[in-house]
Amino acid sequence: MESLTEVLKRTVETGIWTQAVLSQLRKGSGATADKVKIKPVNLKTGLHYQFAHYTGTKVLHENVEPRQAAARTEELLLTHYKQALLQTSEADYHVLLNKKGEVTVLKKKATKTNVDLAHNRKKRYLLEEGEPVPFLVELGVMNAQGKVLAAKYDKFKQINRFLEMIDDVVPHLPQNRTIRIVDFGCGKSYLTFALYHYLNEIRGLDLQVVGLDLKEDVIRHCNDLAERLRYERLRFLVGDINRYDETDEVDMVVTLHACDTATDAALEKAVRWGASVILSVPCCQHELFGQIRNEALAPLLKHGILKERFASLVTDAARAQLLEQLGYKTQVLEFIDMEHTPKNLLIRAVKEQGGAEKAKAQSGDGRADAEAAAYERFAEILGISPFLQRALADKLDRLR
Ligand SMILES: C[S@@+](CC[C@H](N)C(=O)[O-])C[C@H]1O[C@@H](n2cnc3c(N)ncnc32)[C@H](O)[C@@H]1O
Known part of the structure; x- marks a missing residue:
């Protein structure tokens, strides 16, 4: 034997x-x-x-x-x-x-x-069904035996997809000190708890996470849950993204489904802090609906629903291009399947070493200027001046 x-x-x-x-x-x-x-x-x-x-x-x-x-x-x-x-x-x-x-x-x-x-x-989820995960049990996604409830299966998939995106950016986060993360417009915070659970409990990283939202009752509920789960370095605050000034040192900014220009306010903060990583799932992109003008696009713009979708895409294209100009390697990725929600884009931006100034100084081929010119043409043709462009005008001007 x-x-x-x-x-x-x-x-x-x-x-x-x-x-x-x-x-x-x-x-x-x-x-x-x-x-x-x-x-x-x-x-x-x-x-x-x-x-x-x-x-x-x-x-x-x-x-x-x-x-x-x-x-x-x-x-x-x-x-x-x-x-x-x-x-x-x-x-x-x-x-x-x-x-x-x-x-x-x-x-x-x-x-x-x-x-x-x-x-x-075979492809496996980072959090798997069949094994009870305390925060998912508390949030009613799983039962105590680890079975995902039928009505919450989409949420479970979304959480896993989000964790894959997080997993990909870990190498861009600080390795030898506490990683500081802010989640703007955290709401009920399924994804904030998931992020904390994955990075801290599974990957064993030293973290400090703050979730911010306007809603007092939701924040109270999230703080109670964090305490029950003994997630000691996760806390939630009531506040407006535009006025958040608790810190100016943040490594990763997450903003998921923060409505309309609340997303831009979060992106502005992230850029000003020089955050290494930004993960943003925009939603309710209304701002440019009222701005877009282009006669050649009349067949598209005369239909409200088409104009609305087009305006959303233009908003996110502008955000991605502005982040590129500001020194972030930026990708627009599918967040979860179209069948679950139309709000399915995630902007993932990772700061390039040395930021925009260094990137511009090093691009002897004029790539940075070409990117800026491409943005200006795009904005001019569509007659738009988005929130993020106005909010970061000082930084963009310095790069000219
Ligand atoms: C649709 S929920 C998304 C919640 C969560 N991030 C998610 O993806 O499941 C949007 C949240 O953003 C919050 N929000 C909107 N504008 C905000 C602002 N200016 N400052 C802070 N929170 C804001 C709302 O209160 C709401 O809870």
Whole structure:
């Protein structure tokens, strides 16, 4: 019969491990987690083993590289727990430890065979169904068993899509100090809680997150929830984006579905702070509807609904182009499927090293001037002068 060390090492190396649970905490062992669930997960950085440490309703995640997973499992089991169930596609292994620390490994028929390497390569959500995530349970997206409620499935998908976008920008955030994040117009804050949970609890990053909204009752509710979840570095404030002056040091600005020019107010703050990352999902882009003029576009502009959609696209194109000019590498991405909401664009802007001035100084080919000229032509032809252009006129003028 193989020893515990051999079983763990072989099942990890051959990729047949589907799940393991360490349980029956030994009294006085020093650990606080009642149990640890371990499963393979496909992260951006490749296959890892995720250790979920459960203490009451709180879960702490630790992602471990495959070459360390067997040793980490053995160390945790031998120091803190009395038993383990390791499920693989070939067999189940029941591991029992007696008081003297002697180990017995019993091999039984496989009961969970559905995770193999092929399955692992399939697209997986960063937060998965089947495993209760405390903030999703509190927000009524999942039940206590981790099942996503049918009516909340779109929300669950949206949260996961948002986390993928967040995951992509982590390398652009400070690595050796607290990351400061502001979410403008956070509302009920599903996505703010998701962001905090993912970056702090799963990725283990040092964060300080502030959510701001005009609505007092909503903010009170969010602060109560943050306290219940013990999200100590997440707090919510009542306030108007335009007048927010609590800090001038922010690394990432998030603004999701902040209505009309509230988005521009958030973008202006982000640019003035020199935030490294901006994630913005605009909505209700009404401002330019009343400004756009162009005779050649009369067949389009005479239909209210077409004009409205066109004005929204023009607004976001102008925002993206202005951010480019101001030294941000800017992308416009699909946020969630069109079928769920028409408000499906996300502007993702990452500050280039040294900002706009350096980019302009270095572009001997006149690229920066060409970008500025392209914006001016665009605005002139459509007769528009958007909020963001007016708000950042001083900065744009300095780049001429
Ligand atoms: C449609 S909700 C979006 C909530 C959340 N960000 C989301 O995506 O689920 C828009 C929120 O922006 C807030 N808001 C609008 N204008 C604002 C302003 N000037 N300052 C602060 N919050 C604002 C509203 O109160 C509302 O809660």
